[in-house]
Amino acid sequence: MAPVGALLQRALRVHQVYGANTDVGKTILTTILCNSASKIWKNEQVSYLKPVSTGAQDDADEGSGGVHSPGPSRTTQADLYAPLRMPVILVGDSKLGGISQTVSAFESLRLRGYDVESVLLFRDAVYENYRYLTDYFGDNYGISVESVAEPPKRYEDAQAERDSMTEYYAEVSEQKTVHDILTRLDKRHENRITRLEEMPTKAHGHIWYPFTQHKPLLPDRITAIDSAYGDHFQTLRSQPTTSSSPETNLLRPSFDGSASWWTQGLGHANPKLTLAAAYAAGRYGHVMFAEAIHEPALALAETLLKNIQNPRLNRVFFSDNGSTGCEVAVKMALRAARTRYGWGPDAKLGILGLKGSYHGDTIGAMDCAEPCTFNENVEWYEGKGFWFDYPTVQCTEGKWVVDVPEGLKADLGNGEEFTTMADVFDVEGREQGEGSRKYEAYIERTLEALQKQGRKFVCPGPSLYETHIPRDPLFQRTLVNVVRRSPHLFATGDSQSPAQETDATWKGLPVVFDEVFTGLYRLGRYTASSFLGVHPDVSVHAKLLTGGLVPLCTTLASDSVFEAFLSDDKSDALLHGHSYTAHPVGCQVALESLQEMQHMEKRGSWDAFKQDGWVSPESLQSPETTPRGANDSIVWSVWSHSFIDAVSHNSARVAGIWALGSVLAITLRSEGSVGYKSSAALTLQTRLREGYEEGRWNVHSRVLGNVFYIMTGQKTSRSTVRELETVLREVLMM
Amino acid sequence: MAPVGALLQRALRVHQVYGANTDVGKTILTTILCNSASKIWKNEQVSYLKPVSTGAQDDADEGSGGVHSPGPSRTTQADLYAPLRMPVILVGDSKLGGISQTVSAFESLRLRGYDVESVLLFRDAVYENYRYLTDYFGDNYGISVESVAEPPKRYEDAQAERDSMTEYYAEVSEQKTVHDILTRLDKRHENRITRLEEMPTKAHGHIWYPFTQHKPLLPDRITAIDSAYGDHFQTLRSQPTTSSSPETNLLRPSFDGSASWWTQGLGHANPKLTLAAAYAAGRYGHVMFAEAIHEPALALAETLLKNIQNPRLNRVFFSDNGSTGCEVAVKMALRAARTRYGWGPDAKLGILGLKGSYHGDTIGAMDCAEPCTFNENVEWYEGKGFWFDYPTVQCTEGKWVVDVPEGLKADLGNGEEFTTMADVFDVEGREQGEGSRKYEAYIERTLEALQKQGRKFVCPGPSLYETHIPRDPLFQRTLVNVVRRSPHLFATGDSQSPAQETDATWKGLPVVFDEVFTGLYRLGRYTASSFLGVHPDVSVHAKLLTGGLVPLCTTLASDSVFEAFLSDDKSDALLHGHSYTAHPVGCQVALESLQEMQHMEKRGSWDAFKQDGWVSPESLQSPETTPRGANDSIVWSVWSHSFIDAVSHNSARVAGIWALGSVLAITLRSEGSVGYKSSAALTLQTRLREGYEEGRWNVHSRVLGNVFYIMTGQKTSRSTVRELETVLREVLMM
Incomplete structure (x- = not known):
């Protein structure tokens, strides 16, 4: 229809x-x-x-x-x-x-x-x-x-x-x-x-x-x-x-098809979000937030801390968008690590990250990403850190393939193949295997080499997911595990010996997750970190947070990170803030949006999607009796398994396909330039946009070089997604 | 009442x-x-x-x-x-x-x-x-x-x-x-x-x-x-x-009393702003902005470009807050200057600014400010530029005093005294005087010395106003004038000779104004730059832009700056953006807010304030017949002249007082530490906050060290301001 x-x-x-x-x-x-x-x-x-x-x-x-x-x-x-x-x-x-x-x-x-x-x-x-x-x-x-x-x-x-x-x-x-x-x-x-x-x-x-x-x-x-x-x-x-x-x-x-840059969840012009915004505007307008508290901000903080189910997180800092939220996260991690290791204020500190990450466009957020097309011509950009290359995951010709880049094969082997996506995400099971040992050894060797160079690091992250390059979740989990058990690898000549580390505090380095894009049901679960079975020390949430209406970002942190800023000196505080910090309109809309998405999960609104090839009906517990989170082990997508499988066999056009939650990414075969500068996906995008046939609907999508991606809202109907699949399959055959 | x-x-x-x-x-x-x-x-x-x-x-x-x-x-x-x-x-x-x-x-x-x-x-x-x-x-x-x-x-x-x-x-x-x-x-x-x-x-x-x-x-x-x-x-x-x-x-x-961090203009919970927000939410929700256009964004861009009356500005870039907007402005200026002077991508570039400036808390915005309390303990902060010390202006014992800091007296003389604030702001008149010559000579000498050190600069700014330290407008105007006529002072050994400079393009360096705090009627006029009689090449507007409801920022630029980013290479583009760029709710609210403030000006809503000692009734042209901008030469405040005068004579407590538009700043005499770390204004703030007398209203204000500042909204009534004056005078006598 x-x-x-x-x-x-x-x-x-x-x-x-x-x-x-x-x-x-x-x-x-x-x-x-x-x-x-x-x-x-x-x-x-x-x-x-x-x-x-x-x-x-x-x-x-x-x-x-x-x-x-x-x-x-x-x-x-x-x-x-x-x-x-x-x-x-x-x-x-x-x-x-x-x-x-x-x-x-x-x-x-x-x-x-x-x-x-x-x-x-x-x-x-x-x-x-x-x-x-x-x-x-x-x-x-x-x-x-x-x-x-x-x-x-x-x-x-x-x-x-x-x-x-x-x-x-x-x-x-x-x-x-x-x-x-x-x-x-x-x-x-x-x-x-x-x-x-x-x-x-x-x-x-x-x-x-x-x-x-x-x-x-x-x-x-x-x-x-x-x-x-x-x-x-x-x-x-x-x-x-x-x-x-x-x-x-x-x-x-x-x-x-870009869910308006990944923000859209509950549908454009959703009357309930509109009325939530209007209510807060009518009750407060905006009220300044330093040393003040209002109901929507407090309720939102409490809701996030409760539902995110990460026992480490206990503090909420508000800002306006993912970029500022990541800057805040990095400022937190920088201070926490510097305090722990006793480095001076002028120490050159970097982050441990993964290549191909993107955290926003303010200079501090850019500095967290390795040199690439996004920043190569940006004055004042200076990548600060070290970025691991990593194995990727995609579905190719019906198999879920963990692919190791050429340069890492000597260290990590030739990769693996899995029958289902769920197998790939069974990180605890895979952790028992030989592949995991290789990941550990490689990461440890690399960190030792960096330590010998005197490099100082403050956190792994701040992202463990990017859509356009799906990463092997086991590699990311292993990175966190190695970092957390290896404080000795981060002390440098001028470090003080790390303070007694108890279970209550972070170990090794504070772990930061940039969940701006990936969290709050975009990938089908409340948090993206749950896919890795990891509790970060700091996590950043935006985009779907407000269901696709107004800007707002929250950076959540552990008390242990928070305490690194306590002192008798005002200038030791986290001196960051924006005029509209925790603006009531944004907070009220976020509350409404989170509540609605959780209701949808509880009511089983996505169960039909889950049963389209991702899990057996029996393995879905009754939504009526299941508290939120009980289904967190499910790996699923609104895009049907049969569609993924079919496209993955179009090997003339498609190098690989990947879907999780509402996101779909197709890596197209491309001649000539690759990556961001490639225009391989442009043709596909243009066909969808013009409407390739009168009477068919057209699709507004975004591309990243040879990766075509598309996503739905969290309320998009199953029939709409299935129609989109038909459209995509036809266009891919043209 | x-x-x-x-x-x-x-x-x-x-x-x-x-x-x-x-x-x-x-x-x-x-x-x-x-x-x-x-x-x-x-x-x-x-x-x-x-x-x-x-x-x-x-x-x-x-x-x-x-x-x-x-x-x-x-x-x-x-x-x-x-x-x-x-x-x-x-x-x-x-x-x-x-x-x-x-x-x-x-x-x-x-x-x-x-x-x-x-x-x-x-x-x-x-x-x-x-x-x-x-x-x-x-x-x-x-x-x-x-x-x-x-x-x-x-x-x-x-x-x-x-x-x-x-x-x-x-x-x-x-x-x-x-x-x-x-x-x-x-x-x-x-x-x-x-x-x-x-x-x-x-x-x-x-x-x-x-x-x-x-x-x-x-x-x-x-x-x-x-x-x-x-x-x-x-x-x-x-x-x-x-x-x-x-x-x-x-x-x-x-x-x-802080107008909710300087954002509040049309009153909290203003039903018209609420309905504007609700209308846009109901019509669009949010729609992504790359290569798309919607009515509120286009209408807002057109409104700003028209009303700002700066023939140089022709482009509008949207972001979420003053900090991101300033980062965008600096990215623009960096590229424009680098292209003009032919510096390589790794050249170390800085901004020419004034001490005591503040442009936000993202790292790039922080880097525009000189080392100070705000950033001394911030990892990754690295001040990039040179910051002039400058003469200040305040009313002391009934006189408007241009005060020259001790270290500059050899160069700039001992300052001046004026009878009225309007005299201080008569920059074109003062430009004919000897003080102006001294300013010019000092700025030129300084720039020459910096050039000899091989320092590369990209813009003066990005701020020419700060509330808590009122600066001599003539000094700021002179800085812009000297920069614009002195391209030779910015070329360095590795510079190409500057391209032919026509009237259509910037000269010397692109001039950036951070009007986040000061613009859009906060100081009583549409732009703060009008006080200096200067047309910037880039200007940043936020806070009052949305009348105190939701975050939004606009960075306006000239075509000449815009063209520095045009090329056949995608990575030469201004690769900056936020998910909620130009979100319709913010744009619609901004349109409503700007329209309402302009109507107020046209209707003469502030004429009674203006006549409270600032200008004679005759000099106010009829608001019915005067197009907006015709009164732009007026220097006025909602705070009455007699109040300013009276407080300025309280020399036991008050070092100086200053008011412009809705802003009032009082520099208190303080023993011990000064500046941001001083707690001199805290006592005053606490008294106002607790309500010093039952039945009197209390006031929520913010302080910056020994500077107490307070401001009203643009709709605050005259009787309210006069009552506040009484309260302030009484508390200042306690």
Whole structure:
């Protein structure tokens, strides 16, 4: 089933008429508008559609009852019609109490992204609501309020009633007020289209895009997004719309295949997240956070600490995005290690990481990544640390292959093959094998060599996952294990002997996990660290944290790390903060988002996905009786096992495929340049974006060189994912 | 007039009864609740207050009409009572269309931060709205819906009617449903107080605060903020509330004297900002921004570029906060200068700045500041640049004194005195004088010496203002002028000769202004750069940008800077971006906020302030006829001239005072340590915070060592500021 597109055509002017209440004269006023329109535009068809009762092609769509009257599906009308984004004429309530009803109805529409173009009501002489409402909507929202005379009193005689109403309609429909409304609506319709069509060119002239080389960027490559709903953007068709038929729908739904840069979880324009944001805005606005506490921040901190089920973590620091959150994490680790080993403030400290990591674009976060395309031309970048190369995992021709890079084969052997993805993630089982011994020995040798060079390190990390290069989880687990049991490998000539290390504190080095991308159900579990069976000392969470609405990041730390900053000197504090630290809107939205995702897990909302080849139905415990986390040993994806298997056999095009949770990554075979600079995945991306076949939906995705990746939200339906799989398989065969 | 406090007492349980519509049985249901309460709590007084009609002391407060029915002041009830934050019982509408009315009324309350504790309505047998609403509120919000039998049909005979209703009341008031509602409300009242009282201790245990040395931080120093409205936080009283009288109001309004870290402009919980945020959330959620454009982002970019009136700026880059925005600005300047002078990617580049600057806490932003308390213990910090010492400006004993630091007197002379602040800011006039020549000569000599050392610079800035150390604007203007006319001073041995410099491009070095704190009316004008009469090549704007609601930052740049990143190589792009780049919620709120502040300027909302000693009424052109910017030559503050003058004469306590726009800074005389580590201002801060006298409002402020600063929002009333002045003067005399 193709998704619903917003209604916008050049010739067809559709307006939705909502009533502020039942019995406010919606039918009468809609009739007046239609009569009047028929006179102004004599050669055009004017008609109106009453939902439920008729299904004819029309241009004024009148909702029955009030804005929140439930439809047959029990969804209220305001929610049901929101994705169509028809401009709204709100029929105000002229009766006693009608001011309140009109304003509330307006607010309910507004918080679903409706554009209310006009408020129209009867000119009641007793309450004169139109007077108050004219000022209210004019002053606050620049929306004009128009009023027309009330209909005549009713006659018992049918003919008299008909005559009376005919006269009333004839008179009112001729009024300038009504004509003005219609011509204004018509003008706004035109302006809306003109603006949408101009947006790419204007953006091209004034916007400086993130991560974008502007030289080859032309306006036609810029997508104008009118709105978004659920899984889809509503985008302006990229072909020249002026040449298309006047009946062509100018907007079309485009699947948000990057989950809006990995942030999207509960669907675009989710009314519950909207109302959570609005509630916090209405209760606090923003309140400054130093030495203060408010409910959404405290509740969020408590929720995260409780649900993350890591006994080490007990402190929450708030910042605005993954990059700042990683800087905070590294500042924490730097201080903790420096204090432990007694290094001076000028000691050159680095992180122990994995190659190909990315933690954000502020300089401190960049410095955690090894030199690569992302930073090679960035002034002030200076990679600080050592980055291990590592074995990767992908599904190739139906097998899950742990692949060892050429340069490491002498140390790590030739890799392994597994039958299922679950086998790869059985890190405790694999830890008993010979492969694990080789990993340990290699990591120890490397650390010894670095120690001999006098290098000082502060943490392994701050990331153990990257999507575009799936890493062998055993290698990562082994790195943490070796680091934690080897404090002697990190002491240097000028180190003090490490303080007594108890179970309560970190050992070796503090372990930092960057879970910005991977945590909070993106990979199907609350934390990514659970895949490694490791409890980090510091972990960073953002993106899905706020379900895809506003920026917020949390850095969680152990008390042991926290205590490294305690002193009598103010300048020993973690002197980091942002103006909007722990802003209530973000915290409230995060609470709502985490709660909803946990409910979904508890209700078994993803069980059908899990049973699509990942686990047997019997191994899924009853969601009703299973507390969260009991299924944490499950390795699964929304992408079906049979799809992964099939694509992995397309060896002419596909080098490997990998899926976990809502993420899918396909490594394409590419000639010429590889990695980030490759354009192998671009062709695939372009085909999906243009919509390779009329009637098929198109997909908005992002690529990284020869890796094509795509992900869904956490609420994307199973049928949608299966349709996407069909689309992807077909495009991959083209 | 003391501000309104939220109503929360231990013994008095107050609930506000709102009706979803008029004529929904609010009076009957409130009577039932009161009757029932009288029976459950026999020894306590139960009563209810109908606003407007009576003013008695009471515990159930029944709003007349619907939630948005206007009160006598024309403000609707939902807005009028919001600051009291009474828990709400919403009387649902059981009539035809009542589902819609009830849901919309709920949403209007929710987006003003009300907690709706219970929905109560008649059990109408025809429409059965209670069935739908029970599911709706239960599933979506965990709010329980209770219904009671409808009242009996009315009798014409008065006695019969009375008897019938008495019987009805007696029966319904005894029902378990009603008792359950009351005991639940009672429990929630208790829980609310318990939670508020526990919050500081819980926060002390789990929150890692920004900029805070935790060792001396005890729970009693942590402020529990229940909510905020307008200029005030509603905070839990810090004295042990258990020992206070049961009639003590547990919450009290506390003036937000740091404008929530300089972000607050249009008042906490401003309904228009809330609705702007909700609209964008409902229309888009968040949509990813690379190669895409949406209306709020484009409109915001266009608005800023137009209103900032700097012909150089033509590009807008979005990020999340001032720190990331400054990192982006510096990345821009680094590349522009490196390209111009042909330096290699490994050249050591620094910025030319002023001492005492602060641009944020990410490592790149920290590196722009000279070594100081903020960064002396921060690993990975490495100040990159050269920072000029500079003359300061303050009002001392009624004179505006330009004070030259001891070390610069040989070069710059002994400073100057001016009669008015406007004289100090008359930079074009002062530029003709001898002081200006000295500044130029000194800056040129310094740059020559740096050049001889082979130092490479990329921009002066990225800040020309800091609040706590007001700088002589002429010195800053001179620095920019010298830099712009002296490309020869920045070429080094390995430089290529600078490309042909036309008027369209920057000269010497790109000039970066960090206006995060100072721009967008904080200092009374749209830009801070206008005070210097300088057009920067890059400028950074945040904080007030979103009026004090959610994080957002914009970095504006010239095309000339932009073009330095154009090439055929992707890795030459500005590879910076955040997940929530240009998030629609932030952009929409920013648009609303900027529009409102501009309207205020145009309407002359600040004219009365301006006439309090800063300018003569005649020199204020008519706000009706003056386009924005025409008054840009005015130097003014919300703090009255007479207040500044008076405090400046308190020479026993005050070394100097300074005010501009909404900002006031007082440098206190301090014994012992100075600067950030001084605690001179702490005493003042504590007195204001505790409320030095019962009945006087208290003030929540922030200090920086011996500098006490305080600011208002852009909507704070003149009478509030004058009251604050009185409070400050009194506290300063203590």
